[in-house]
Amino acid sequence: MSRATLFTGLASVMALGLSALPASAQDAEAGLERAREQLAVYTAVPEFTAPGDPFDIRQCAEGVRMLSMPNSSANPFLKGIIDRMKAVGEEIGLEVVEWENQGQPSQWVQGFDFAIRDGFDIINLISGISPDTVEPQVQAATDAGVRVMTSHFYDPSFEPHPLLSSSLPVGFNEIGKILANWATVNTDGNAKIALIVSREVPPTIPLVDGIETELAENCPNCEIVSEINVGVAEWGTKIQASLQSVLQANPEIDVVIPIYDSMSQFVVPALRLTGTLGDVKVATFNGTPFVLDFIQQGAISMDIGESLDWIAYATIDGHMRDICGLEVPEKLNVPFYIFDSSNVETAGVPAQFDTGYGDAYISGFRTLWGLE
Structure with a gap:
């Protein structure tokens, strides 16, 4: 069955x-x-849906240089996406360079200066850097002829910054609803939740709203007991201690939701030290391999996965459509897939970034781009 x-x-x-x-x-x-x-x-292996009409991607990408800037290079999820974008770019003639940083706004500013000075064609703000935070730099890049784009950042409900050339949003509100429904089902409608967030990151807002509205709709007996808000640059120093304190003060908590799964590397030690590892359920989002390994070890309960390779293909597809003056997709067409103990081994042992999602997207994009 x-x-x-x-x-x-x-x-x-x-x-x-x-x-x-x-x-x-x-x-x-x-x-x-x-x-x-x-x-x-979200339990069926994802299928590929074309994000637009076929086009000659090599013609669009020829000689194009893209600087991809994550909110922090310490985030393995984002680094994995950029690494896959580099590989895809090599095949189609697109040069992809990562602007490595430690999540400091001053470093993002330096990245813009570098892109303008070195003649890049695209700056890709990937998952976390708000254009509002660096608006003077976005304006300077635009004035210099550099197209500034975002990917895996806005929720579809957001109005993108007007200076952006284009944007590829992802359904963060939808993710929040999945997390809420999972907590509901896996506690028989009685979840007592500790929520770990980074509210400085704009996608956090629709994601948390999805959790809250779906709990209100489907789980009247569920409760968010505590919200722990930690800035991205402080995950390594604050998440573990904060969660330990919350769990000790609220022993009724039976679900922890770190909304981005790279937070889990600091959640698991907190559970271990409070003696709740394996008893408190943990649900999260991104599908980073080390977190999928945590599921296999029984430390994490569920991770909503996205194929990083699929994200890379979809991001390059959207940005190359922009460069060629074609219609850009309304969102990043990458499906979500639930990994838990019943299917996590399909992601590999140990888990791999792009295993378990099927490979329909590879032939799908390659046919769409005229590569086969």
């Missing part, structure tokens, strides 16, 4: 008993059923 069929079957069974329950219990059971149904969407 497939995992999707199992979810659907369980939802049907739950529906049979609703009429015999009091009104408040009916609401809780109905919410639990909805959460199960909505989770089932």
Whole structure:
């Protein structure tokens, strides 16, 4: 029986008993059923959907240079995407260079100066650097003929900064809903949650909103007991100690949600030191291999994965359409996929960045680009 069929079957069974329950219990059971149904969407191996019409990507990419700037090079998820973009770029004639930094705004400013001085054609702000933070630099780059683009940053509900050449948003609000529904289902509708966030990163806002609105809709007995807000540059120094204090003060917490999975390297030690490792469930987002390994070890419960290679292909596709004056996709067309103990070994042992998602996107993009 497939995992999707199992979810659907369980939802049907739950529906049979609703009429015999009091009104408040009916609401809780109905919410639990909805959460199960909505989770089932993310349990099937993702399929490729073309983000636009076919085009000759080599013609668009010839001689083009792109500086890709993550919010911090210490984030293995972002570094993995950029490494894959470099590999794809080599095949199509696009030079991709990473601006390595430690998450300091002054370093981002230096990156803009470097791109302008060295004649780059594109600055790609990937997942975390708000154009508002570096607006004078975005203006200077634009005036110099450098196209500034964002990827894996805005939620589709956001209005991109007007100076951007284009943007490839990702469904952060959708991610929040998945996390909320997972917590609902895996605590039988009674989750007591510690939420770890970085509110300085704009996508955090729609993601947390997705968690909160979906809990309100589907889990009336769930509660966010504590929110821990830690800046990206301080993850290594503050997450572990903060979470330890929260868990000690609130022993009822049974779910921890670090919204970006690279936070997990500081969450697991906190759970171990408080004696809650394996008892407190942990759900997160990104699909970084070391976190998938944590699932195999029983330290993490669930990770919403995205193929970094797929993200790289989709990002280059969107940016090259911009360079060639073609219509840019409305969002980064990369599907989400739930990894848990039932399927995490498909990601490899140890886990790999791009394993477990299938390979339909590779032939899909290559055909779309006229490479095969």
